[in-house]
Amino acid sequence: MTIGEIINMLETVAPPSLQESWDNAGLLTGRMTTDCSGVLISLDVTDAVLQEAVRRGCNLVVAHHPMIFRGLKRIDEDEPTGRLTAFAIRHELAVYAMHTNLDNVMDGVNGVLADRFGLTDRRILQPMPGQLMKMVCMIPEGHLEAVSRAVFEAGAGRIGAYEGCGFTSNGLGTFTPLTGSDPFIGATGIPETVREHRWEVVFPAWLQRRVTAAMRAAHPYEEVAFDILRLENELHGVGSGIIGLLPEALTEAAFLDHARSVAGLPVLRHSARTGKMVQRVALCGGAGAFLIGRAVAAGADAYLTGDLKYHDFFEPDGRLLLVDIGHYESEHSSVDLLYHILTKKNYTFAVLKSVSGTNPVNYH
Ligand SMILES: [Zn+2]
Known part of the structure; x- marks a missing residue:
């Protein structure tokens, strides 16, 4: 290999x-x-x-x-x-x-760290924008099945825990084949009207080449009319940090003991205790100070990361327990x-x- x-x-x-x-x-x-x-x-x-x-x-x-x-x-x-x-x-x-590509997927570095803490109900703490795309494709009647199957096999049409997601509407396509064309339907120089499906499907940005190639290979037309659109919607499972729930709420002291043993550290640094129980936990392996505000906004009781500086420990301001579990320890x-x-x-x-x-x- x-x-x-x-x-x-x-x-x-x-x-x-x-x-x-x-x-x-x-x-x-x-x-x-x-x-x-x-x-x-x-x-x-x-x-x-x-x-x-x-x-x-x-x-x-x-x-x-x-x-x-x-x-x-x-x-x-x-x-x-x-x-x-x-x-x-x-x-x-x-x-x-x-x-950072391994940091920015749900089952990457942070997913493994979340496994070590047994977090459930996980979601990405700071989703990455611009990663969800849509393809709108015009397909003549009788060919929707073949094109959609090929495009789904290329990885398009997944939304959360669903696959094969698409939407079809029907309409009329018009075109006139010019000299030099080799039309699947119609003849050179004659205006044509064809019943077509307008088929819409979403896919992650990094699959664009694969998805469009699969669509073209399965589509009968010489020239396919299709649009690729970048969506504002977030793509599930892509971005920085993870937030989830511990199996049970812990006192801050118990949580700190747990974090120290998970990290395998002799000692760890943390911000002032808030006096609250800890169950909703945000985390980011490596240097994650940039997500402190995000963890506070998401309602985390504690935020675990590495490489924190002195002033970072002021930032939670009593709203969560900030814990430095070490860069290496959070990522190894x-x-x-x-x-x-x-x-x-x-x-x-x-x-x-x-x-x-x-x-x-x-x-x-
Ligand atoms: Zn790192």
């Missing part, structure tokens, strides 16, 4: 178009066409991780955090990014990052998630979890 085929499989779970504008997820070194000898999964890419990949016979490293993040103008091996990049290229290692389960995605089917390549600890933060 090629590295490109493995990447395509990963991207069905977290499409690269869902990464934030400042991110650098994707293939950072290597070639899509190379055969994969094995995959090593890690949260970060460090010298130890790359050496481990070589030692264990893996020519693809899949990491959450991009090895190259900011623009790289020179490969200076006396600084870390240049050294890692040069090592990867020298040892023909493909390094692939699945970063994404290694298990990537492992799960890559081992769902029996592939021929080996999939290994890195044993090189990459957390740069130590406690004393």
